[in-house]
Amino acid sequence: MTNSNSGPDGLILNDGWSDLRRFRPMPDIDFKRLDGYRKDRLRTAMRQADVALCVLVSPITIRYAVDYNAYPLFQSHIPVTYLFLPLDGPITLYQGIGSASSADRARKGRPISFFEGGNELADGARLFADDIFGFLSEIGTTNRKVAVEYVNPSLTQALLQRGLEVIDAVGIVEGARVIKSDDEIACIRWACAVAEHGIARMQESMGPGVTEAQLWALLNYTNLANQGGWHEGRMLASGPRINPWLQEATQRVIEEGDLVGFDTDMVGPFGYFCDVSRTFYYGTDRPNARQRQLYRLAYDELQTNMKLIRPGVSMKGLQASAWLVPEEFQEQAYPCVIHGVGMCDEYPQVKPLFRGPIAYDATLEAGMVICVESYIGAVGERDGVKLEEQLLVTPNGYELLSTYPFEERLLD
Numbered sequence: 240m241t242n243s244n245s246g247p248d249g250l251i252l253n254d255g256w257s258d259l260r261r262f263r264p265m266p267d268i269d270f271k272r273l274d275g276y277r278k279d280r281l282r283t284a285m286r287q288a289d290v291a292l293c294v295l296v297s298p299i300t301i302r303y304a305v306d307y308n309a310y311p312l313f314q315s316h317i318p319v320t321y322l323f324l325p326l327d328g329p330i331t332l333y334q335g336i337g338s339a340s341s342a343d344r345a346r347k348g349r350p351i352s353f354f355e356g357g358n359e360l361a362d363g364a365r366l367f368a369d370d371i372f373g374f375l376s377e378i379g380t381t382n383r384k385v386a387v388e389y390v391n392p393s394l395t396q397a398l399l400q401r402g403l404e405v406i407d408a409v410g411i412v413e414g415a416r417v418i419k420s421d422d423e424i425a426c427i428r429w430a431c432a433v434a435e436h437g438i439a440r441m442q443e444s445m446g447p448g449v450t451e452a453q454l455w456a457l458l459n460y461t462n463l464a465n466q467g468g469w470h471e472g473r474m475l476a477s478g479p480r481i482n483p484w485l486q487e488a489t490q491r492v493i494e495e496g497d498l499v500g501f502d503t504d505m506v507g508p509f510g511y512f513c514d515v516s517r518t519f520y521y522g523t524d525r526p527n528a529r530q531r532q533l534y535r536l537a538y539d540e541l542q543t544n545m546k547l548i549r550p551g552v553s554m555k556g557l558q559a560s561a562w563l564v565p566e567e568f569q570e571q572a573y574p575c576v577i578h579g580v581g582m583c584d585e586y587p588q589v590k591p592l593f594r595g596p597i598a599y600d601a602t603l604e605a606g607m608v609i610c611v612e613s614y615i616g617a618v619g620e621r622d623g624v625k626l627e628e629q630l631l632v633t634p635n636g637y638e639l640l641s642t643y644p645f646e647e648r649l650l651d
Contacts, residue, residue, distance in 0.1 A: 268426060277303050281303075288406070295388050297388055298320075299311070301320065304324055307341075323371070332345045333346050349364075361393045367397060368401045371385060372403070387408055417581075418604060418606040419581060426509040426510075427581075428640060429508055434458070450493065451490070465508050477493045477497045478493070478494055482616040482621060482623035483571045484616060516627035525651075533622055554602070568615050571623070572614060573612045578610055581608060608630070608632070608640065628641050
């Protein structure tokens with residue numbers, strides 16, 4: 240590999256390309272309005288659930304609620320920061336780590352993970368329950384119903400011992416996040432634009448000696464260069480590693496005649512997600528007949544299922560009407576037909592009919608952002624194809640948010 244502008248090394252050493260703002264203006268986003276919309280959505284969902292307080296721990300939910308974003312990956316497995324979001328009263332951030340937020344106030348907190356509390360975690364949990372009981376008294380509510388998100392059992396037990404009614408907050412926050420505002424859609428459009436900016440560099444950089452990991456690094460680099468977050472996995476595979484799907488990038492060198500598939504799974508700028516998949520062909524010869532057949536089937540699945548997307552369609556109806564994956568591909572078919580997306584993969588999710596019933600009866604609504612998925616690859620074969628589109632449900636149907644072109648050589 241040389242340090243030319245066409246290879247991964249050259250793209251980083253001679254970086255005049257990664258910052259997307261050089262090539263197109265950022266969208267006009269009213270962040271104060273965005274923050275107010277998200278708080279209103281959460282409190283409306285709390286009111287419907289008749290809870291006085293949500294205790295939020297997920298770094299994604301805390302960011303949604305108060306735009307706090309510090310060490311989110313650390314927080315995802317060693318929770319330190321938590322948020323008291325009352326139906327009425329001051330929103331209070333506990334144990335914040337030096338990052339701004341739109342919470343009304345910040346306080347010292349209690350240990351809520353073993354890393355912090357160790358063998359004294361149960362004692363800390365009792366103090367945590369005292370804090371919540373006192374907080375409810377402070378805000379003057381007689382409602383003792385509290386929704387708690389992703390905490391260890393000792394905390395829940397301590398709350399119950401204090402006479403509080405504890406319910407799961409996850410359903411509340413997922414329901415709140417499902418309808419996006421215009422500002423959220425603008426954030427998602429920018430995240431998709433950043434991802435596709437990186438995808439173009441990935442496609443240009445496939446060449447002799449280039450590895451899967453180097454290609455993936457270009458997408459990750461582009462995201463970081465545009466103040467994005469992280470990727471949920473390193474979902475890129477080539478050649479014999481593309482079948483079965485869900486294998487992460489390695490140092491395998493991409494070879495002539497390979498299919499190269501990837502899934503962005505990208506927390507982008509402003510915390511919003513781009514979830515797009517494409518499969519490229521690397522080589523000068525024409526793709527073989529089986530590669531073209533697999534690609535056409537995956538493409539047809541996407542196109543057929545996207546036509547089903549419109550407000551009022553039930554999840555069960557969508558599942559029943561979805562493109563029927565041929566039997567030889569069902570064992571390795573993608574786990575879902577569609578799923579919601581916002582700041583990460585979100586509710587709802589629809590599995591293929593042959594994977595069993597749906598766990599809820601909901602309908603598509605205008606303002607949802609949906610990803611439509613396909614993976615086509617037979618057990619024991621070398622090749623497979625992964626494709627995915629991201630779209631906005633509109634009053635009359637849908638609008639594509641992902642715009643990266645498909646591989647014409649594989650559609651031929």
